[in-house]
Amino acid sequence: MPKMQYPHLFSPLDLGFTTLKNRCIMGSMHTGLEEQAQGMHKLAAFYAERAAGGVGLIVTGGVAPNLAGCGFEGSAILNQASQLDGHRGVTEAVHQAGGKIALQILHTGRYAYHANSVAPSAINAPITPFTPHELSVSEIEATIADFANTARLAQQAGYDGVEIMGSEGYLINQFLVVRTNQRSDDWGGSLQNRQRLAIEIVRAVRAAVGEHFIVIFRISLLDLVQDGGTFAEAVQLAKALEAAGVTLLNTGIGWHEARIPTIATMVPRAAFSWVTRALKAHVGIPLIAVNRINTPDVAERILAAGDADLVSMARPLLADSQFMLKAEQGKSEQINTCIACNQACLDHVFEGKTASCLVNPRACRETELNIEPAAVTKRIAIVGAGPAGLSCALSAAQAGHQVTLFEARSELGGQFALAQLIPSKAEFRETLRYFSVMLALHQVEIRLNTRVSAADLAGCYDAVVLATGVTARALDLPGADHPSVVNYSDLIAGKVAAGLKVAIVGAGGIGVDVADLLLHQPYTHSGHELSQYLSDWGIDKQLNQAGGLLPVSPTQPARELWLLQRKKGKPGAGPGRTTGWIHRQSLQRNQVHLWGGVQYLRIDDAGLHLIHDGVEKCLPCDQIVVCAGQESVSTLYGELQALGQVVHLIGGAELAAELDAKRAIEQGMRLACAL
Numbered sequence: 001m002p003k004m005q006y007p008h009l010f011s012p013l014d015l016g017f018t019t020l021k022n023r024c025i026m027g028s029m030h031t032g033l034e035e036q037a038q039g040m041h042k043l044a045a046f047y048a049e050r051a052a053g054g055v056g057l058i059v060t061g062g063v064a065p066n067l068a069g070c071g072f073e074g075s076a077i078l079n080q081a082s083q084l085d086g087h088r089g090v091t092e093a094v095h096q097a098g099g100k101i102a103l104q105i106l107h108t109g110r111y112a113y114h115a116n117s118v119a120p121s122a123i124n125a126p127i128t129p130f131t132p133h134e135l136s137v138s139e140i141e142a143t144i145a146d147f148a149n150t151a152r153l154a155q156q157a158g159y160d161g162v163e164i165m166g167s168e169g170y171l172i173n174q175f176l177v178v179r180t181n182q183r184s185d186d187w188g189g190s191l192q193n194r195q196r197l198a199i200e201i202v203r204a205v206r207a208a209v210g211e212h213f214i215v216i217f218r219i220s221l222l223d224l225v226q227d228g229g230t231f232a233e234a235v236q237l238a239k240a241l242e243a244a245g246v247t248l249l250n251t252g253i254g255w256h257e258a259r260i261p262t263i264a265t266m267v268p269r270a271a272f273s274w275v276t277r278a279l280k281a282h283v284g285i286p287l288i289a290v291n292r293i294n295t296p297d298v299a300e301r302i303l304a305a306g307d308a309d310l311v312s313m314a315r316p317l318l319a320d321s322q323f324m325l326k327a328e329q330g331k332s333e334q335i336n337t338c339i340a341c342n343q344a345c346l347d348h349v350f351e352g353k354t355a356s357c358l359v360n361p362r363a364c365r366e367t368e369l370n371i372e373p374a375a376v377t378k379r380i381a382i383v384g385a386g387p388a389g390l391s392c393a394l395s396a397a398q399a400g401h402q403v404t405l406f407e408a409r410s411e412l413g414g415q416f417a418l419a420q421l422i423p424s425k426a427e428f429r430e431t432l433r434y435f436s437v438m439l440a441l442h443q444v445e446i447r448l449n450t451r452v453s454a455a456d457l458a459g460c461y462d463a464v465v466l467a468t469g470v471t472a473r474a475l476d477l478p479g480a481d482h483p484s485v486v487n488y489s490d491l492i493a494g495k496v497a498a499g500l501k502v503a504i505v506g507a508g509g510i511g512v513d514v515a516d517l518l519l520h521q522p523y524t525h526s527g528h529e530l531s532q533y534l535s536d537w538g539i540d541k542q543l544n545q546a547g548g549l550l551p552v553s554p555t556q557p558a559r560e561l562w563l564l565q566r567k568k569g570k571p572g573a574g575p576g577r578t579t580g581w582i583h584r585q586s587l588q589r590n591q592v593h594l595w596g597g598v599q600y601l602r603i604d605d606a607g608l609h610l611i612h613d614g615v616e617k618c619l620p621c622d623q624i625v626v627c628a629g630q631e632s633v634s635t636l637y638g639e640l641q642a643l644g645q646v647v648h649l650i651g652g653a654e655l656a657a658e659l660d661a662k663r664a665i666e667q668g669m670r671l672a673c674a675l
C-alpha cells in the first residue's frame with residue numbers, strides 16, 4: 001500500500017470534537033490576494049486547490065482583529081459582520097473540496113507599517129520607521145475583546161478554528177519579553193504579568209467560540225533576539241495556554257527582526273524540530289513542528305521520531321498544491337519541491353506584490369493561469385533545457401502537444417544545473433529532479449548532447465521555441481587571457497581547481513554564490529550541516545540562553561577572497577529582499593574584502609591591477625573568477641525566421657538582463673499555454 005510509505009504523516013488526529021485526516025497543516029502565508037478586489041474569490045480557489053490536494057488543515061494568512069493591529073493601511077481585518085461574505089466564500093470552497101481551514105488572527109503590534117501602531121512600550125522596531133503608541137490598560141482590555149470578536153466572527157464565517165499569532169515578534173510576543181515590554185503595571189515586569197496578555201486572549205477566545213472549535217496558539221520557542229525569552233519561560237507559557245483552552249500549539253522560531261536565517265535555503269531541513277521536541281515532555285496537547293520541512297520524507301522522519309504530532313508546511317504547499325495527494329499515492333518523486341528561495345513568495349510580499357512561487361507560477365493565480373487541453377495537437381521543438389525550456393516543454397506536453405526538447409549538454413538544467421552546485425543551493429536539484437520525472441511522465445522526447453542548427457529544425461515542426469539561454473560575459477581587459485582568469489561556469493562545474501587568493505570580478509547573484517562555493521563545503525544533507533549551521537549563527541542548542549543566542553566564534557576562512565564591482569557602494573547584497581542580508585553577513589564573517597567603485601586596469605603574473613579608493617593597487621591573487629553578467633544566446637532566432645519557421649523566444653535567450661529562474665519558468669509556462 002503506497003499510503004504505508006508515510007504511516008505517521010497519514011495517521012488521522014482525533015481532537016475529540018473533530019478529526020484531522022492527516023498530520024499536515026498548511027502554515028499561514030500572506031499572499032497579497034487578501035486585500036485585492038476579487039481577491040477573496042481568488043483566495044478561495046487558491047485554498048480549495050490545496051484542500052483538494054489533501055492537506056489536513058489550512059491556516060489562512062494573518063487577519064487583524066482591529067485597525068491598530070493591521071500590518072499596513074488597508075490590510076486584511078475581520079472585526080465586523082459586514083466583512084463575512086468573502087470569508088464564507090473561502091470556507092465553503094475549502095469544505096466542498098474536503099478540507100478544513102482556520103483563520104489566523106494576527107495583531108502586528110510595533111511591526112505595523114503605519115503611523116497608528118501600538119505596543120506594550122513605545123520602543124521602535126528595527127524593521128519599521130514608526131514609533132508605536134504604548135497601549136493603556138483599557139486599550140489592552142479592548143484588544144483582548146477584539147481577538148475574541150474576530151474569533152467569533154471567524155466561527156460565523158464557517159472556519160473550523162483560529163490560530164492566535166503569538167510568535168515571530170508580533171504584539172503578543174512583544175508583551176512576553178523585556179526587550180519590548182518595559183511596563184511597570186499588571187501587564188509588564190514579572191513573567192506572570194508579561195504572559196498575562198497571551199493567556200487572557202486565549203481565555204477570551206475560548207469563551208467566545210465554545211469547546212468545539214480549534215484554537216491554535218503559535219508560541220515562540222526561540223526568539224533569536226537579544227533580551228528575548230528563555231526556553232524555560234516558553235515552557236511555563238505553554239502549560240498556561242494548555243490550561244486556558246488551546247487545542248494545538250504551533251511552534252514559532254525567530255522574530256522578524258532576528259538576524260539569523262530560519263527559513264532560507266541555506267537553513268538545513270527540519271533545522272528546528274529538536275526545539276519542538278524539547279517542549280513535548282511538558283504539555284499534553286499536540287505540537288506542530290515548523291521551518292524547512294519540504295518533503296514527505298522529512299515530515300515523516302519528524303513525526304516518527306516523536307519530535308512533534310503535526311508538521312506545518314507553508315511554502316511547500318505553494319510550490320505544489322498536490323503535495324499530500326502525491327505522497328499518499330506513492331508519487332513523491334512527482335512533487336514540485338519548494339527550494340526555499342523566497343524569490344516569488346516572501347520577496348513578493350515584502351515588495352507589495354502578490355505572492356507566487358518560482359517553481360510553480362500558477363500559485364495564487366489559480367483562476368487565471370491554467371494549462372488547458374490544446375484544441376489542436378502541434379509538433380513543438382524546444383531548444384535548450386534550462387528552466388525556461390524545461391517549463392515550456394512540460395506545460396506544452398501537459399496541454400497535449402507533441403514535444404521534443406533539444407539540449408546541447410549532457411544534462412538538463414542549463415545555468416540552474418550550476419546553481420545546484422552552490423553549497424547553500426543544494427535544494428535546487430529538487431527542481432531538476434521534478435522536471436526530469438515529469439517530462440518522462442508526459443512523454444517529452446529529450447535529446448541530450450544535441451546542439452541543433454536552424455537547418456535541423458526548419459520545416460519539421462509547427463513551432464520552435466528557443467530557450468537557448470545565456471552565456472557568461474567575457475572580460476574586456478588587458479591580460480583577460482591570462483591563465484589565472486577563469487569563468488564562473490568552469491569553476492562551479494569543477495573543471496578548474498579553486499585558488500587560495502581569489503578575486504571575484506562582479507558581485508551580482510553569481511559573484512556572491514561563487515564566494516559561497518569558495519568558502520563552504522559541499523552540502524550533503526547530513527547531521528553535520530545542522531551542527532555547523534547552529535554554531536555559525538550562534539543558536540544555543542542547550543536552550544539555556546535568553547533569546548536562544550550564543551556569541552558567534554570567529555571564523556577561519558578557507559581562502560582569501562575579494563568581491564569586486566565597479567558600482568559604488570558595498571558589494572554583496574545579491575538579489576533577494578529577504579535573503580540579501582544573510583549573504584552579506586556570511587561574507588563579512590568570512591572576512592571577504594568587499595570593494596565597490598573599483599576600476600579594473602589589467603591582469604598579469606603579479607595579479608589583478610585596479611584602482612580602489614582613488615589608489616592604484618595590485619591584488620596578489622592566484623585566480624580571477626569572472627562573474628561579469630551574461631549575454632543572450634539567440635542567433636538561431638533570425639536564422640529560423642529567415643527560413644519561414646514559426647519561432648518564439650523565452651528566458652535568457654529573449655533577454656539576459658534581470659534574468660532569473662523565476663522569470664524563465666513563468667515565461668516558459670505562459671508561452672506553452674498560448675501555443
Ligand code: FAD
Pocket residue numbers: 341343383384385386387388389406407408409413414415416417418419422450451452453467468469470471492509510513633650651652653659660661662664
Ligand atoms: P539557461 O539556463 O542558460 O539554459 C539554456 C540552455 O540552452 C542551456 O542548457 C544550453 O546548453 C542550451 N542551448 C543553447 N544553445 C543550444 C542549441 N543550439 N542547441 C541545444 N541546446 C542549446 N536564478 C534564480 O532565480 N535564483 C537563484 O538563486 C539563482 N542562482 C544562480 C546561481 C548560479 C551559480 C547560476 C549560474 C545561476 C543562478 N540563477 C538563479 C540564474 C538561473 O539559473 C538562470 O536565470 C536560468 O537558468 C536561465 O534560464 P534559461 O532557460 O533562460 O537559460
Ligand code: NAP
Pocket residue numbers: 343473475476505506507508509510511513564565566567574575576627628629630657658659660661
Ligand atoms: P548580475 O546580477 O547582472 O551581476 C553582474 C555583475 O558583473 C555586476 O556586479 C556588475 O557590476 C558586473 N559587471 C557587469 N558588466 C561587467 C563588465 N563588463 N566587466 C566587469 N564587471 C561587469 O549577473 P549575474 O551575477 O551573472 O547573475 C545573473 C542572473 O542570475 C541575475 O540576473 C540574477 O538575478 C540571477 N541570480 C539570482 C540569484 C538569487 O539568489 N536570486 C543568484 C544568482 C544569480 P558592475 O557593473 O558594477 O561592475
Ligand code: SF4
Pocket residue numbers: 315316318319337338339340341342343344345346356357358359360
Ligand atoms: Fe518555495 Fe521559492 Fe516557491 Fe517560495 S518561491 S514557495 S521559497 S520555491
